[in-house]
Every structure is written in structure tokens, then in C-alpha cells.
Amino acid sequence: MNPKVLVLSMDNSTKKLKPKRLRVSHACDNCRLKKKKCDGQQPCKLCKNSENECIYSDRRRLPAGTVLTSGESEELAPLPPRDVALKLLWESWSRACVLFRFYHRPSLVRILDSFYENKDGQRQNFTDEQLKARPLIYSILAVGALFAKEDLQEDDVSTREFYQDEGEKYFLTAKSMLDVTNITDVYSIQTMFMLTMFLQCSGNLKRCYSYMGIALRAAIAEGLHRKSSLVGPTPIEDESKKRLFWTVYKVDIYMNCIMGLPQSISEKAVNMELPKDLDDENITNQGCIDQPWGKISSTGMNNEHTKLMLILSKIHATLYPVLKWDEETHNNILSLQNELDQWLLQLPLQLKPGYEFLDDTERDYYLKPCKLLYMDFLLARILMCKPFVHYIAVNPEQAPRYAFQISVAWSCIEVSHQVIHLAHEMIQNSLLSSGYWFSVHTIFYSVTCLMFYHHLMDLSLAKNNGLDVQKDCGLGVDILMCLKNSTQAGERSFNVLNSIFKEFNRKTTELSMQTLAAVTPREPDVTPEDLKFFNMESDEYLDRLLKDFLPGDMDLSDMGFDNHVLEEMEA
Template sequence: MGGNGNKVTKRSLNACTRCRRQKIKCSGSQPCDSCNKRKLTCVFDDRDQKILITRGYLDELQQKIARLSQNDHGEAGTISPEYHEERSPDSKDNIDSAEITRLSPEEKENAELHQELEDPASGLTNPLSTGPPAFMSAENGRTFYLGTSSNWSFTRRVLSLTHDHIYQEPLPTGALAFDGAIYDLGWDGLRGNHRSEIPTVPSFDHAMYLINSVKFRCGQLYHLFDETEFMAGLHEFYSQPKPTPTTGLWYIHFLFMLAFGKGFVQHKMQGNKPPGSEFFVKALQLLPDLSVLHQEPIESTEILCCVALYLQALDYRSSAHNYIGSAMRMAMAEGMHTQMPVEYLGEHLVQRCRKIWWTVYILDREMTSLMGLPQSLSDEHINTLLPSFTGSLQRTAGINMHIKLSRIIAEISGKSPAVYAIDGRLNRNFLIRTKSALASIAKLADELHTAFPLHLDQSTSGVSRISAYLNLLYHQCIVTATRPLLFCFLKIRLESPEHCLEALTTSKNVRNLIQMCLDSAQQMIYILHCLQSEDLLETFLPFDLDSVFVSTTVLLMAPAIDLRWSYPAWLEKAYAIFEEIIENGNLIAKYRRSELQLLDELLSYFPQEHTRCLSAPISIPAATLNTDQTSVQLANFPSSVAHTLSHDLLSDPGVSLEDELSLTTGLTAAQIMAVADSIESIDTEWMSNAMVEHSIW
């Protein structure tokens, strides 16, 4: 048969930059046929031309470098032995630019070639942590830094990106809430104005009720006071015919406990004044300067933890971060991060210091991540032991799990190598670092599910509040590690809608990572829904609110990228959770919900074929969530969630996703590792090309 039907066209050895990034055939002409057809500038970069060399040549080059590194006589071209010791294991085959400059011209050329071959995706960058630092100004003119791993900052970035695309102008910030702007403490912060009246302290029974509320709500998560010493002071205080204020630290500590207690039990709001603020402000006014607090460092560190946690609950994130930083330094100055000698200090003091230290450590890790800042303390400097609790091994296990999750948070947000790198230059490690973070998460999966099961599908026993909190934090780790991919694809969707779904189908591994992010978001909403049904939602401390805010954000973004990722039923449940938190007097939840409503509205402007199923938030009364019909739906939900995940999620045929996945347990360690292990160099190269093509920098 004649004609050109059977003619095989030979691929050009020289392709233009655009064709290489698009992974399409290039004619090799100048300009090429593809660029000429689209009337685009056609650029050929000789540096991108692939050159084949033998493995033996690379080995010979490495041997030359090794010989140079052994030369310690200070000759030209010598590589410092100290430098070799500092290099990370991941870079053992890479050649640093500083090393290249020390080589001879011939060796320099070979080394540059080796570096280019070993790092094919050197332009890959996390769009949330690169380029000039992102800032946003409030209506009053104050400018705020948008930290890379911050939940608050992430939603603001998505809002800004979407608003700018639709309206071609910056996002107005007048209706947005910024750090410390929601609640009014009624104090200008000046110590000279502390002559206000001492707030009336409650009766002894009422005080006991408030303190017990504090113990129930956060006693298993954090150490805020030493019960033996604090309760002795309480009984002494109320033993007087008329309890009167004192000048010691105990009384200040007592006022902070009353402030927390009021926050947990008082739901009626008085304008924008937070519950318990009269006790909190008076305690701050009486609190000595840090130079004086160091004279009583043990109780002072506990007090600083109280201040940080209460401020965090009021959305004073920056102030909270500063106070927990002071607590960290005070604790370290006392050696609490070390193995304090029991024979010298006594068992009780050592146990108290261990409880204090790990509370400071956990709060510092979490608050730093929520600020989107790099972690300041390396774990290699810590060797203190876990505290022990008489008759309660579960509390020690809970602290241990909390510490492990906090370390994963640090690994994701700022501990090198991190998903959210401070310089943004992630090279080919963007997905590799995500893979590493997921591997760390997978190590905890089975231990968490075994030691702290949720039993959400059992009607005979209630939900454990500590188990719920740890599982929520676990899923937040997954979402935080994987949501940069959602941001990437949202920008691709805005820049080139016709190529978005095509891009998603190019790499099933990247698509599965996004699906894992969405699955964890649903898991969080399901856990919070079960807590809501048992009246166990935490409406004062910020952690349940953070969980529903994080999960709702990604579930709103997903269908804008791919309509198949639409979860209207779970968005309805999320808004019902918001509604209950708001009804319990939390003003922050009201602002967070309004931001999500704005995002929902902006995303609804997308073309019809990409519109989402839920165009506006729907609030479901709490009563309707406890109906028999809802129970039946939830009982059948695990299999439906398993069905929504792609069948190619797991590469291991021995692991059955349909059999093992449920909302009561989440993905197993084997399933998470299967997804992480599926990430290959081809995925990082493809992701790099997609990000360069759409200017995601």
C-alpha cells in the first residue's frame, strides 16, 4: 500500500522550550509548527538538549571528586572534608555549586552536567512558600504576613487568587477578620492603668465547678497547673472569712483558671467581649515582668502557657505565639528539656517539670505551624522523659501520641526538609517531601487507631474526647501536607480551564494525593459531627473550629477543579457544625464561616460545566442530625466513601481499599504508604512542567 499512511515520523532531537514542557512533538524548525500555529514566541534552549553518557563516565567523575575531597593539603580544587560531613544523605550524589567552582575547567563542565542529570526538576517550587513573602493589609492599614503553613493564610491566599481572577483587582479586606480584631479585651495593654476594681470571685462551689470544667476540657491535653499545689492554695484562699486578693503568683494563676472556666461554660456574649475576660485582663495587669517571673520559673511557665492558650482561643495568634515562646525559653533555662535528676530534685518536681515541658513543646509546635513560621527548636536537643500519671497509663500514651503528631506538624511546616520550605526552592523534592511526610504519618496510623479508637459506629459507648482530638490532628497533618496540590490545580484551572482535567488525568499518583486530602477532610467533618451529636464540640478552644475550617476550605475548592470532587452533603454538615459553635458564643466561627461563604460565592462564578453542586451554605439544625434517617445514612457511609476514591489509589493488589476503608478508622498505614510509595520521579517532573507552564511561583 502506498501513500503516507504507514510513514513513521522521526521525533526531532531538538525541541523548543514550550513543546518540552507540554510533552508534545516538536517539528524542530525555527519557529516550530506548534508555536507558529499558535503565533507564540518559539524559544530553543540548547541547555535542555539531552545528552546520553555512560554510567561508567559518571562513576569516573564521582571518583575524581572523591579523590579531590581526600586532598587536605590546601591545593587548588580541594573540597573541604567538613563540607562532606555536613551534606545530607539525600544529596550524596549531587554536586554543590560551591564545589563546582573549585574544580578544574574540564571537571567543572562534567560536574555541571552530572548535577543537571541528577536534578531534572530543579525549577519545582511550592507556590505557597516561594517568591516574595506574601502580605495582606487590614482595613486599618496594619500589614500581616501570610505564613506558608498557616490555615488562616491558606484560605486568604485562595480567596485572593480567586477574587483577583474574577474581578481583576485585589481582594477587599474590610469584611475580613485579622489577628486580634474579633474580640475586645477592654484593655490598652498598659500596666499603669491596672487600678481597676478586682473582679468578684465566685463562691467556692462555683470556683470548683469552673476549675473542673478546665480539667475536663483540656486537662488530658495540656498541663496548666499542678493540682496538689494549686488546690492547696485554693482551699487556703477560701478558708478566710472573706477571701481577699493576694500579690503572689498563685492568685494570678487562679484568675487565669477562672477565665478559662468562664470560657468553657458561659455561652452568652456581651458584645464582643470574650467570656472570662475580666479575670484574664486583671491577671495580665497583675502579672510581673519576665525578669521577675524568672524568680519562680516553675509556676511562671505554667502561667505563660495559660496566657498563650487563652489568647489563641481569642484569635490573638501572634501574641499567643510570643507568650509560648517565652514559656519555651523559661523552661529550657530551667533544664526541663533534659533528664532532670530525680535523686537531686525529687520525684514530684521532676514529674511536674516533665508535664510542663511537653505542654510547652506541643503548644509551641502547633502555634508556630498555625502562624506559618519555621520551627525554632530541634528535637536533637531534647532528652527528657515522658511524665507518668498514677493509675492512668492512657494519659501517658495520649501525651506520647500528641508529641508524635506535633513532630509531624514540625516536619511538614518547618523542619528541614519540609513541605513548606522557607526559601521555596524545593527542587525535585516538592512531592518527595510530601512523600516523606506521608510516610511519617503512616507510621502513626495503626498505632493511633489501636490506642485511641473512635468507636464512632457504636451506639453503646460515647466518643472519647481525647481520641477525637488526636484523630482530628492526625487528619489535619494529612491535609496540610497535601493541600498545596489543590492550590496548584486551582491556579491551573484559572489560567487554563480547558487543560485542567487533562492535567489531572496525566498523573494518577498526584490525583490520588488530592483524593487523600479530600478524604481526610471528610473524616474530620464526620468526627466533629459525632462529637456534635453527643454535645462534645469544643466551642471555646480553637481546635475543633480549626478542623472544620480546614476541611471545609478544601471541600469547597475541590469541585472547582473537578466536578467529580463534589461533596454537598458533607458541606452541609460542616456548616451545621459552624452554626452550633456560633450559637455557643464563638465570634471567630462567625467570621470564619463568612470567609467560606465568600469563597463559595466566588467559585460559583466559574463556567457552568464547572459549577459546584452547593451554591450557598446550608445550615442544618442540630436536631435533624440525630434522626433515625441520618443514622442509617451514616451507618452506610463507609462503603460509599471507599467507592468515591479512585480504584487505582493503591498499587498493592494485596490491599483492598473497598474492604478496609471506613470513616471510623480512615486509611491504614499500608494504604497511606502505598500512595506515598507510588510517587515517582516522573510525577515530580510532570508537576514541575505544569507549574512552570502556568507560572505557579
């Protein structure tokens, strides 16, 4: 019996993507030699796992859907059926890129349609626009395939792996069509950015950082950080340039702040204006049409996120990497707190946390960006408080000169509490994905911050401020386990973050000990064994988290998880 291969098709009844099984008419040379079933992919799963070269001696016998020779030297994956491609495009737009609008969607759909009108698919028949946009389309499909997995059940392992393989196939195809040493047009920069999104959502942060550097430098080289680059010839092209620059720039800020790296370009060097708050359909080649009254476009929501990221950049530049405490630092922190407060105050009503939506239509349109914006607002507050968190071990009555630092430290604990409960709400409403690396980072930091606080209370080095810290820690770990187990990317991100925050907690404990020694007559009665919690290997550290905060008799239903979340946790 011939082996079978999965290809994507659309289920007309549910409008969701599903894999369709086709027979593979020919196995690769390696599988045929070993008499193993071959999945017909390029490379096939067996060759990929064994790191062998995957060769099909007779390519002509491979079925459509596997490999397409496009007239170029490399062999490229074909586009999926049109309805599948549009579905993946939407998955990327509505899930991965909610706060990252960097292209004009109707224009891209028009170009995508043109490929299905070109029946023979030969390179020599492509227009210049098609050739430039083709890698961008593949890169968007790659990210869409990653997020499409969320429509599947957790126990459908083989199909979820298929989606991952599809995403990687489209990613490699997009990458093969780019010369990363010669990124000189808007389409190529857009593709580089989308490849960084794929890497980020896959938990591959090292390559993501490298690709982001290429995208940002290319954007700067093309002058996209300057208003002088807005030369048309149409509003679509000018608005696309604005969107692209600000998206690339703010994600670079995002990554550098979280990873503790210096900013790539100063805001002072930028004079590009923000994109217009217009729906894509209101931007045409002939001109721009006024936005309906009261409706915020997805680009307008992105502008609010961009403003927040610029404040985040100021926080990072002011307080990192080394904080020197003096009157200037005190004033800077007050100024940054005021900027964050003003950002929240000036948000449009529909994007404010706690806003009561008028109907389901308004809720469906605004809820996800609203929650993601608030999560990043809390991230900004956390990064501002982070350098002071060790001061929760200090009694303000014993050290009144540290009153301000202590108050900032307790703010960090309160914000961490807010993050955990916001994440819980987002999971309950299917608004949070393990592919949202920055959000997972924020949750992870909040959990470790609360655990650090809980451990200090165990050592009688911190007082209870009224929060149920044990419950918060348990809920936070449950959320992380849910995100960790949902995808390979979630597990990879979790392991990276686990290592990062293990080191953070160790250093923070040391700072607490040093601060206490400076403000108390004698060193606190803490033994090296007490601090062993923060000096374990990563795997052992994780085991301790689970032991301390997921006891076998804990009733997870008491925390408000619904049945499908509980099933995921049990799995």
C-alpha cells in the same frame, strides 16, 4: 431601687454554676452622674462600653464579690466561693485542657484550699507558694469561666455575657500579678501558658501568639527543654516540669504550623523526656505509684498528642513555606505518610478511631481525647496534602507525570470529607466547642477545600470522585454556623478564618489555572467572572457561602442534626 449584680454560685441540685443576683449598694461615679443603673463591676459595663474610667468614690460601700483590696497597689478580683472555684477548675481541666496537661492537679487543689483557710486574705499572710500559685489559679478560673458558658441555653444572653465578663476579670487579675519581663519560675510559666489558652479560646490569636512566645522563651531560659533541669526535690516537681515544657512546646508548634510561621526551637535542641504515664494521684512527694493495668492516664494521652505534634512539625518544615518538587520531596512525603500511619497504628486501643468502648465509664473517660486526637491526625494529613490540592483540576491521563501529586490532592478531598463527618459526630455528642480554635480551623479548612472542589466541578474543571460534595459543603457550613453563633469567640474566630481561607481559595484557583495551562494544549475556557467567587470582600464571601450552601428549602434534619442543634441553627 438599687441595681443588681450577678455572682457565681453552685446549684446543689444540678451541680452546675448559676449566677446569683445581689443588689449593688453603690454605683460608680459615671453611672451616678448619668443616673444610669450600674452593675457594680470594675469596670462597670457602661464605662467599659464607653471607654470611660470607672471610679467608685466610696470603695468601702461596695459589696463582697465585687472588688477586694489585697494590700497590693492594684485591686484584685476576689476568688469565688470554694465550690464555684473547684467547678471552674474542673471546667478548664476537662474541656479546655484535655490534651494540654501542664500541672499536678492535686497540688493545685491543695493550694486553692489554703486560700479559703486564710480568712483575712491579706498578702502579708500568704506563703511563698501561695504568692507564686495565685496568678495561675486566677488564669485557670478565667478559662473555666469561658467554658462554663456551655452549660447555659443559647438564648440566655445576659448570663452568657456575665460568664465572659467573669473570665475577663480573672484574666486581668492573673495578668496584673505577673511581670512578663521576669518570668523565672514554673508557676509563672504555667500562668503565661494558661493566659495563652484564654486568648486562644477567646479568638484573640495575635496576643495569644505573643504570650506563647514569652512562655516558651521563659521555659527555655529555665532549661526545661533539658533533662538536666530535673533536680527535684520531689517527683511532683520533676513531672510538672516535663509536662509544662512539652505542653508549651507543642502548642507553639501547633500555632506556627497553622499560621505558617517558622518554628521557635528545633527538636534537635530538646532532650527532655516525656512525662510518665501516671494519674496525678499516683505521683506523690515520696515517689510514684504504678499505674493500674490497662488504664491510660490523661498524661499518657497527652504524650500521644505530643508525638503527633512532632510529626506535624516535620511536615511543616519539609513542605512549607515553598514546595520544590523533586525526588527528595517525593521521598520525604512518603516518609511522613509512613510516620503518620505508624503513629495511628501504635496508638493504645482505647484511643484508636472506631474503637467500641466496653461500658459507659470507659466511654466517658476516653471518648473526648480519642476524637480530639483523631481530629488533629486529620489536620496533619490535611497540612501534608494542602500544597497539592490544586492538582484535582488535572486529569492524570493528560499528565501522567503528575500522577503522585494528583493522588495527594484527592487525598486532601477525602480527608476533608472525614473531618466534616467527625465534627458532626462530635457536635452530636457535645464534644466540640467553639473555644477549640485548632479544631475549628481544621473544620474551616475542610469546608473551604470541599467548596473549592465543588466550584471546580461547576466549571467542569474537576470530576466527581463519588462523594456527595454538595451535602458535605452544606453540612460543613451548618457546623461552622453552629460554632460561630455559640460564643463571641466563635464569631471572632470565624471572621478571622473566613478572611484567611478566602485568600487561600483565590491563590489555589490561580495555581489550578497555571497547572492546567501547562498540561493542556490551550488554556481552559474559564472567564474572569467564573473566578469572581474567590475575589469578594469577606462579608460578601460569607453571604455567598450561605446562599450556595444554606438554601431556604434545605431540610437540615436530613443531615442528622438533633433538635437542640437545629434550634441553635434557627436562632
